[in-house]
Amino acid sequence: MPKNTNRVDLYQAVTDDILSMLEAGTKPWAKPWSGGASIPLRHNGIPYRGINILSLWASAMRQGFASPYWLTFKQALELGGNVKKGSKGTTVVYANKLVIKDEETDDERRIPFLKRYTVFNAEQVEGVEGKYPPPPAIINNPDSRDDELEAMFGRIEADLRHGGSSAFYHIRDDYIQMPAFEAFHTGDDYYATLAHEATHWAGAESRLNRKTLTSTSRADYARDELVAELGAAFLGATIGFKVEEREDHAAYIEHWLAALRNDKRAIFEAAREAQNAADYLLAMMQEGGG
Structure with a gap:
């Protein structure tokens, strides 16, 4: 009960x-x-x-x-x-x-x-083994694009640009910048990074209006990185790509630890915002998908 x-x-x-x-x-x-x-x-x-x-x-x-x-x-x-x-x-x-x-x-x-x-x-x-078999492993070719994932990410109505060596969402000009696909170690690394930046993009004032994205506070910046990590993980687990540990986000761990120690609701809020962003993106990604 x-x-x-x-x-x-x-x-x-x-x-x-x-x-x-x-x-x-x-x-x-x-x-x-x-x-x-x-x-x-x-x-x-x-x-x-x-x-x-x-x-x-x-x-x-x-x-x-x-x-x-x-x-x-x-x-x-x-x-x-x-x-x-x-x-x-x-x-x-x-x-x-x-x-x-x-x-x-x-x-x-x-x-x-x-x-x-x-x-x-x-x-x-x-006694329930027949009702709940273990999930099949998701095996993607790490060296090539996934046609289904390409189609789904292609439905996101974002200005996506490729080039350079950094991945980021540019708030003022409202675009996502990604290195070339070939610059990533695996296809999953590319899609996980794109999902991370798309989660930032979804939080823009004209979309979900997420305060941690638009704030100038360093603490809020770190919190939005947590939201983006969670959003990418939720998307990956839903549509089928692996989200690995990202070295460039190790610097945020101490910020996250401080936030969680000081605010018992911080992880609840981050998870809620990440779920909202994932829902928002999935509505686009799966539109007309069948």
Whole structure:
């Protein structure tokens, strides 16, 4: 059963979990899968979103799970399975607002709340192996372009320019600059970098109007780099390219650690903004895609 939970305690617990991995030099969103890239899925195949993706990726990394499927104890029983003895569950959250209506004035108040669930990976459940086979490995030719990914990225309505040795999003002139495809070690490196810059692009004032992108604060700049990293990871896990560790982002780790230590909601906000950007980009990428 879901439990009502103290928001502060829950924010702190999830933040501490992500912090511990970052302090150990591991990013839950960089190469968070084994065998194939996948967004974590509920028992019925519906994808998790936002902060729950990070929590489940982190748990899968620590425990070595390849399956993207997660079930509650009750769901496992309903499917004829049983959680293995000694299995450690993972916390996921459900956020919504309770609408309270004043009977005299008909005014409505919306009170935010969080519910907490404990879920188990399909590999922790006996008797459901036939329902939840492991995902196939995604194998891309690292030396050539991927026609499907090319078509999807080509639907993004951005001014994309190639040349030079740097990848960046130019805020003032609103364009994405990328080195030539051949300059990257693998095709996945190219698509992951493009997804990162596209996540920045999506946050422009004329689109999602993300404050960390348009701010002149160095701390906000680092926060937007975190959003872009998460956005690229969400996109990669959805449409099928691997996101590797990027050396040029190592300098931001201390900024991220400081942000998470000082603000227990920072990783929740970053995950929310990254999910918004991924949704925005996927709506373009999959348009007319079938």
